[in-house]
Amino acid sequence: MKRSSRNYAEGESPRERIVNAARRLFGSKGFYATTTAELAEEASVSVGQIYRLFTDKDDVILAIVEENVRVRLAEMHSIFDAVERRELAMFEAIKAIAANSLHNEDGSLFYEILAEACRNPTVAERFEKQTAFYRDGIRRLAALARPDVPAAELEAYGDVMMACFIGLGHRTAMSPPVDPEATSHSTACLMMRALGLAELESGRVQTQP
Template identity: 30%
Template sequence: MRTKNESLADARREQILAAAKRVFRARGFHAARMEEICKEAALSPGSMYRHFSSKESIIDELVEREFDCYLALVRHYLGSAEGLAAFLRFDLELLGVLLQRTQDDISIDAWAELARNPRLMQRMAERDAQLRLEVMRALEKAQQRGLIRAEISNLSGLANVLSALVSGLQVDFHLNPVLDQAATAAAAAELLGGYLKP
């Protein structure tokens, strides 16, 4: 059981991370300053630095959390018969979940900024490789259970295509939010179902 002080520390970290996301969305990673995050979080610099030693340490935490969220989505939608059936239906609800992740995360623009930092880019590449490996393993298990076509031989390539499909949809709807979600979901269902279903 967590102590009162530990719970308060957790709450403060969440407060700082939420404020940082708002500041990063508005100003970008490079332009954002710790003072702005303190102000947005309504905390003193001393309180801030008790939880995060630098702006980069905040960014590290946000990147880790984003990839953890995407891993959870992979495990949910590809890790069970029920989840895979929902993925292959690819209805408006699923599209909404994927698009909500884009709204909740540190934004498409922010990811582009992160790519300019060699250390963070290396970490992102490592986590992305882990994510794709998780997708491939889930597809292998689904294939072994007869949930997707046995004839699909290049599951690594398929993992890349599924990753590109999801991230591409997120970028498209971020740039043009008035795109027809119902038509997009229906086409994705036809594409995925037609290719993957046994």
């Protein structure tokens, strides 16, 4: 079998190589246009090894989704923990999450995954479960920002914030590059206003009367 000339990180497992190769191929060529043989070559593994590690290509897509959610949740909860320790102001927390959302190298891949979820109930079910973890993380941010509001209003804040962050994450796939610093700052300003919070000069925030 022909091997890819791509260099892999030291200690990278065959499963990791397959998932990373799938990110590149599914994002550039599309899910259906990528053959298992091409995936095997790109990952420097055999076709048989792919099927020993994954049930099918759908299973590879789900591994990508799960890895994306795991990384994003770790980033978000690190920020939330800093807010709870009063080491980070809410404005800076929102700005940091917005900036993280803009650094999305899988923008086009997201639409491939979403399209497959519309066609495949199994992918849709697991995709929704992973999305729920992300949604719970955003609800935590909303609760930190506005612990004083009723549950129903808090849920609405969470929905709006999630839509905003997801939209930022896939802007790179649909429009020209943006300035991450300026865009994340503007987003944080608008979201603080929407949350009914005012930024203080010290960097701390308070609820508006």
